[in-house]
Amino acid sequence: MSKSENFGESLDVLADIVGRIGFTQALYGYIPSMPRQRDGTWAPLKLNVRNFPAGWEQGWRQFMAVDPYYRACFSGTDPIDWIDVQHSDEISPAQNKAFEFLGDYGLSRGITIPVHLPFGRFAVMSAIADRSCKNWHVLRTGAREPLFRVMHAFTRAIFQRGFETQIEVADRVMLTRREVECMRWAALGKTSAEIAIILDRSPETIRLHIKNSIAKLNATNRVQAVANAVDRGLI
Structure with a gap:
């Protein structure tokens, strides 16, 4: 990891470490804001993967916000065995379809490690054992603790080296x-005219900046835009 020059190279190292433990695939995801939005919806989780089967990503896009393993991360901080999630009574029909989708690619056995970061940010790593792994029950028994240590060391290194802005997010x-x-x-209650005086710009220019911000933040008005900007850690 110390020789990695970017996030992509770091993810290669992570996949190699996970492979040495006995897993066949690895993924890492990051959400630089609060995953659960104010309206109750969930921010989609983009998976940055290594050694996944070809063609899986396009079909997975429909499950990015309902990913059952992602959602399970908010019931605690301990490593999550995918089999336990699959047997949960709280799984929705859409999440069952997510299980089926991954299972079609041979990706139904894994361990997920969540990390809940300051300011509501979230990171997650999963180590997966596809059908080629014949000793899953032995592997999962001894892998939880080393994977927990690997995830926290990896996340610490990523942030210390400033690579978090390179992580592809949804x-x-x-x-x-x-x-x-x-x-x-605006969050401090200033009007466009007042902001124009503060920033030494015309009110029309300020209104344009705010209008652009509202659109980018998928908001309907200034108040909602400010709330969304706060949620995303932008202000």
């Missing part, structure tokens, strides 16, 4: 520096 919102400034002042 709905990363990028505001310009001026849009962030406008949102910050």
